[in-house]
Amino acid sequence: MDSRVLYGTSRGKINSILYEWTKKFSLITVLFNHKLTDMDFEKKEITLEKRENGEKIIVIVKADKVIAADGLYSMVRRQMDCKC
Numbered sequence: 001m002d003s004r005v006l007y008g009t010s011r012g013k014i015n016s017i018l019y020e021w022t023k024k025f026s027l028i029t030v031l032f033n034h035k036l037t038d039m040d041f042e043k044k045e046i047t048l049e050k051r052e053n054g055e056k057i058i059v060i061v062k063a064d065k066v067i068a069a070d071g072l073y074s075m076v077r078r079q080m081d082c083k084c
Contacts, residue, residue, distance in 0.1 A: 015069075034059065036070065039079040 022028045031048065037058075038047040046066055048059040068076040 018069075029061075031059075031061075036068070036075045036079075039066075039076065 019030060022030050034048040034050045036046060037049050039045070040047075044062055044064060046061050046063065048061065050057050050059060066076075068074065070076055
Protein backbone atom coordinates (compact mmCIF):
# COMPACT_ATOMS: atom_id res chain seq x y z
CA MET A 1 0.00 0.00 0.00
CA ASP A 2 1.25 3.48 -0.86
CA SER A 3 2.11 5.25 2.44
CA ARG A 4 1.34 8.64 0.88
CA VAL A 5 -2.35 7.86 0.52
CA LEU A 6 -4.68 9.37 3.11
CA TYR A 7 -8.10 7.81 3.58
CA GLY A 8 -10.80 9.77 5.34
CA THR A 9 -14.43 10.72 5.50
CA SER A 10 -16.38 13.83 6.31
CA ARG A 11 -17.38 14.70 9.86
CA GLY A 12 -20.98 15.03 8.68
CA LYS A 13 -21.00 11.46 7.40
CA ILE A 14 -19.58 10.13 10.67
CA ASN A 15 -22.15 12.13 12.65
CA SER A 16 -24.95 10.78 10.48
CA ILE A 17 -23.79 7.16 10.87
CA LEU A 18 -23.44 7.50 14.66
CA TYR A 19 -26.81 9.21 15.03
CA GLU A 20 -28.59 6.55 12.97
CA TRP A 21 -26.89 3.86 15.09
CA THR A 22 -28.06 5.45 18.37
CA LYS A 23 -31.70 5.33 17.26
CA LYS A 24 -31.54 1.52 17.51
CA PHE A 25 -31.16 1.68 21.29
CA SER A 26 -33.91 2.99 23.54
CA LEU A 27 -31.50 3.66 26.43
CA ILE A 28 -29.44 6.15 24.41
CA THR A 29 -30.53 9.78 24.49
CA VAL A 30 -29.06 12.26 22.04
CA LEU A 31 -29.32 15.93 22.98
CA PHE A 32 -28.87 18.67 20.41
CA ASN A 33 -28.50 22.40 21.04
CA HIS A 34 -27.41 21.94 24.65
CA LYS A 35 -24.26 23.50 26.10
CA LEU A 36 -22.35 21.64 28.81
CA THR A 37 -21.68 23.91 31.77
CA ASP A 38 -20.55 21.41 34.43
CA MET A 39 -19.82 17.75 35.10
CA ASP A 40 -19.96 16.15 38.54
CA PHE A 41 -18.08 12.87 38.32
CA GLU A 42 -18.99 11.74 41.83
CA LYS A 43 -22.74 12.32 41.39
CA LYS A 44 -22.59 11.12 37.74
CA GLU A 45 -24.37 14.29 36.66
CA ILE A 46 -23.93 16.75 33.85
CA THR A 47 -25.38 20.24 33.81
CA LEU A 48 -26.51 21.57 30.46
CA GLU A 49 -27.87 24.87 29.28
CA LYS A 50 -30.28 25.36 26.43
CA ARG A 51 -32.29 28.28 25.11
CA GLU A 52 -35.98 28.20 24.32
CA ASN A 53 -37.77 31.32 23.11
CA GLY A 54 -34.81 33.40 24.30
CA GLU A 55 -35.00 31.96 27.80
CA LYS A 56 -32.07 30.08 29.37
CA ILE A 57 -33.06 26.68 30.74
CA ILE A 58 -30.78 24.57 32.95
CA VAL A 59 -31.02 20.81 32.47
CA ILE A 60 -29.40 18.32 34.86
CA VAL A 61 -28.89 14.81 33.53
CA LYS A 62 -27.83 11.76 35.53
CA ALA A 63 -25.93 9.18 33.51
CA ASP A 64 -23.52 6.32 34.05
CA LYS A 65 -21.85 7.07 30.73
CA VAL A 66 -21.59 10.18 28.62
CA ILE A 67 -20.21 10.34 25.11
CA ALA A 68 -19.26 13.89 24.27
CA ALA A 69 -18.55 15.10 20.78
CA ASP A 70 -17.83 18.69 21.62
CA GLY A 71 -14.80 19.19 19.42
CA LEU A 72 -11.40 20.79 19.67
CA TYR A 73 -12.11 23.17 22.55
CA SER A 74 -13.83 20.47 24.57
CA MET A 75 -15.61 21.52 27.75
CA VAL A 76 -15.60 17.84 28.72
CA ARG A 77 -11.81 17.74 28.50
CA ARG A 78 -11.54 20.90 30.59
CA GLN A 79 -13.89 19.45 33.23
CA MET A 80 -11.86 16.23 33.34
CA ASP A 81 -8.62 18.19 33.72
CA CYS A 82 -10.10 20.09 36.67
CA LYS A 83 -11.00 16.85 38.45
CA CYS A 84 -7.58 15.13 38.07
